Amino acid sequence: MKVPGEIESEIAEAGGADKFLRKLFSYRHPGPLMLPKRQAFNNVPPYPNWLYGEDVAYYRDKFTHTSFTGGLNYYRAINLNWELMAPWTGAHVNVPVKFIVGELDLAYLKPGVKEYVQGGGMKNNVSLLQDVVILEGVAHFLQQEKPDLISIRKF
Incomplete structure (x- = not known):
């Protein structure tokens, strides 16, 4: 299999999908996921206990x-994604919404x-926002974690 990018090569050299997934699923730091070159997969923790074998x-x-190229390509094309979504800038969601997020979710952080x-910005764009629930100690995979x-x- 051809490895198209630098991070894909590092993932492969460091132990493949297993180490990357362990890093991703166990990440619990209040900041962006950092993968420093040649150090990203040192001291990778085990899989969390909420993830079944x-x-x-x-x-x-x-x-x-x-x-992981498909997922990584989303981030490689982030500027293009913003351009493609530009027609919907300022669009409003007009259906009832209950927003549930983990306090440790990288997107939330x-x-x-x-x-x-x-602070009310979401309520301005989601007019029928019924509730915001922030789950303590939970990250991105909240359906699996809790x-x-x-x-x-029933929140």
Whole structure:
């Protein structure tokens, strides 16, 4: 398999999909996911206990086969993505919404996002926003990290 980018090469050299997935699923730092060159996969923690073995095997096998290039290309093309979405700038969501996010979600921790969500900006664009629920100690994979809260609890 041809490795198209620098980070893909480093992932492959460091141990492949397994180490990258362990890093991704266990990330719990209040800042962007940093992958310093040649150090990104040092001291990678084990998979978190909320992720089952069969799920790990599925993700590892799929990403070993396909690589992470598709997901990484989204970020490589981030400026183009913004250009393509420009016609919807300022669009409003006009359906009832309950926004649930983990306090450790990397998307939520991006500069300005917390302020947008909690400071009324989101309510301006999502007129029927019913509630914002921020789950403590939870990151991006909230359905897997806290399935009982997400599936059963009525917020």
